[in-house]
Amino acid sequence: MKFHKRLLRAEPSFRLLSKLWRISWLYVLLICTLAAAGYITLYSAAGGAPYPFAAPQAARFAVGLVMMITIAMLPPKVLIRAAWPLYIFSVALLAAVLHMGHVGKGAERWLIIGGVQVQPSEYAKIALVLVLAAWFHRLNHRQMGNPLWLLPPAFIVLLPVVLVLKEPNLGTATIIGGIGAALFFAAGMRLWQIVLLVLPVPYLIKVAYSHLHDYQRARITTFLNPESDPLGAGYNIIQSKIALGSGGMWGQGYLKGSQGQLNFLPEKQTDFIFTMIAEEWGYAGALTVISLLLIIILGGMLMAIRSRNRFGRLVALGISVNFFLYCLVNLSMVMGAIPVGGVPLPLVSYGGSAMLNVMMGFGLLLSTWVHRDSRFGESEPD
Template identity: 55%
Template sequence: MIFERRLLTRDRGAGILEKLWQIPWSFVLLLGGVAAIGYVALLSAGSGNADLYAQKHAIRFGFGVVVMLGLALVDIRLIARFASLGYLGGIVLLVLVLMHGNVGKGAQRWIDIGPVQLQPSELMKIMLVVALAAWFHRASWERIGNPLFLVPAAIAVLLPVGLILKQPNLGTALITGMVGAAVFWAAGVRWWKFALVGAAGAVAAPIAYERLHDYQRARITTFLDPESDPLGAGYNIIQSKIALGSGGLWGKGFLQGTQGHLNFLPEKQTDFIFTMIAEEFGLVGALTTLGMLMLVVAFCYVVAFRSKHQFGRLVAIGLGTNYFLYIFVNVAMVTGSIPVGGVPLPLISHGGSAMLTVMVGFGLLLSAYVHRDAEMGPMRE
């Protein structure tokens, strides 16, 4: 990914005040509403004690808003210029995790950067989207149709996927691959090339299954038959389904959820936070939460449609797909539709890395929106 030094073409961009005026503040309020749902759910997960989860959630969101608005003011052309450096930085962090990362629950996924514990695999997805968008920017149909042109971009996807699998973190690795595929699709890569990759994946699936860790194979077996190990691997999903069903239409009420507060529901502040919401606020609360989350996804694609340059369009589509996959995987997981994996519900689950990563992504998205009319010349030699 080689870029020209001359990126800032023609104008130098609008002033800071003008950029602030162009920020869609209704979207910022929407994010605040989603984070508020998370605050209430985490307050309940802490049995009314805000110090356990909710207060940290609010502080992280507040810091994230500052980061997001700061990135929104950065010229999109500057972001494109340093896309490859961001990608390389993400790769370095993934390597450092494997060498010196902290181990938790059998996986080595976190690294300490000063007082902050970061999960680089989350940030890598954002860096990958930006790097791929820069690679495909202004590429002609002929170049995109050339398999040799796609090889560097494919390696750029497979490298972080492989490093994340080594942690091991199968769920995040799969999402990273799917986010990369979404950018490929949006850039105009022909469908038959995806079909070839899919066929190769189907052939390799049995071999890959044999190479999975024992707990990963147990998750797949439990997904197919949760009752086969009701007190072991199947416990989480069985309790989640009980909590989801017991909430009914309107729920049991705030702080009244029995599965959560009697500690039957595992990881209620992180992976299973949606189950907490459904039990205490019922189907109405669950659908309201999903509706607000999907409005966030819809805005991402609105930015893509309104962008006049390929870079901003691909960034918005990639980030929107990443956010959607967060939601889809988490909700499908707690409802028993897919095997259980450690994927949080964005802006709602407790967790600093996920919050920071999501807000960085939204900052880049807002930069694409604010600079949607920017003149962007070719970035490859």
């Protein structure tokens, strides 16, 4: 520890070396292992070929890996200064989606920027974590007990939720709301404040349901009874359950899954990629992937606990909750526990915006670990 402190007080090149040394490379290895599992599955989804899924995904991960390490070097003070500009920019992009967004599967969720397809709702989650952590970092215990100080962050959460719902993207809007709720709780909300927030939830659910699009209501109806429309709205979840069950304990074998290789399984490279894992590798393979996801989540929570400043704790918690909700929604969806919501499995499903968003989040998480001993207000070097 004394050696690290001496390096931090040395020349910038030595300080950079010290930060690289402090990165949890075991955690980076876990992330790479999960991405490798995604590559193998995407290779199978293309019928045993690197294109069109596996190779582009590997290239995105390589870019994301460099981005992650770069962000991990940034000190907390830089992240705090960047929080509000990033949030405002992400909200502007969400608003732009509603006016000039690219339409896909009945929803406007993407922008085409420089020939690249971007999904702003993914990056809004990262910006939300940063701005809420920056806000709550400055509040003391007395201010947390004053509802007036909680109205601005409540609006900060509500604005992107409303914009994402208008796309419409119910799954991502739910995750954004979940991230906000977790950070409010972790920041020290009083019990009576939590009760006041929970009371209107049933009414809000009723109002939200009345404003759902027809295809979204069909998803809920199909979730309750998939067999009511086996060739239409219920097709996806029925095929998913067949694939999950057909793998047995050890699976049908790599590149030999019947539902996936014969193209009965819809969206097998994105939303339903976990069913390909279960079909080809069986219960053992599925449990291995779930265990890896759980270790990554718990590792992020540990980083939050070890941080000695409130901003770092909240950022690490927010990123961990985001990753957890990604996994929870996707796995619950493909198993038929919740309605289909179009949420990918992080680092495994095919997709550029989701991949880069997750890697940016891991970069922030590693930054809180690298700078875990920083104390704001003390004359410590970044």
